[in-house]
Amino acid sequence: MEVPTAAVDYVAEQVGAADPSKVKEYLRRRPTRFEHQREIAAAYGYIDFAAAERELVRWIDDRAWTSGDGPMALFNAAVGWLRERKVLLPAVSTLTRLVAQVRSQATDRLYERLSALVSAEQAGLLEELLDVPDGHRYGPRVAAGR
Structure with missing residues (x-):
């Protein structure tokens, strides 16, 4: 709330606030x-994050599974x-954790499926x-194939 008085007065004028000093309170x-968040959300038709979280998790999972996008892109x-x-957007930390968790689960699922396709001999x-x-940079198999 360390806002210059001139800025508070300007915004108060813009929104029609009678007493700009009330902003500090x-x-x-x-x-x-x-x-106020609930009132604004209702007025503009926004829904709470909790109501959409399950669908978002499915969407992130689908995207992580099919795209190979990194965490920032997701x-x-x-x-x-x-x-x-x-x-309504959750806290950055909440969304970051959710994306990381869902992406990790999709990656683990991919590794499990890929490893199931490998025979014992191939493994x-x-x-x-x-x-x-x-003291070597490569194993004998790699060195022999060079």
Whole structure:
């Protein structure tokens, strides 16, 4: 609330506030901003994040599964998805955690499906590729294939 008086007066004039000094008192009563948020959301047709979260999770999962997008791209796309549907945005940390969790689950599911396609013989050959003797940059299989 460390706003210059001139700025407060200017905004107060724009919104027709009779007493600009009341702006400083706005956050003294904690529920006020939440009450106003609900009023604004109702007036403009916005819905609460909790009402859309399940659908958003499915959407993020589908996108993570099919696109290979990184966390930032998924986060930005999720914000766009929420805005298009007139959903009140959650805290950045909340959405960041949700995107990371859903993306991680989709990645784990992909790895599980891919590993199920590998035979025991193929798995053994792949593990041999990871065996790099001390002092060498490559394992014997890779070096022999060069």
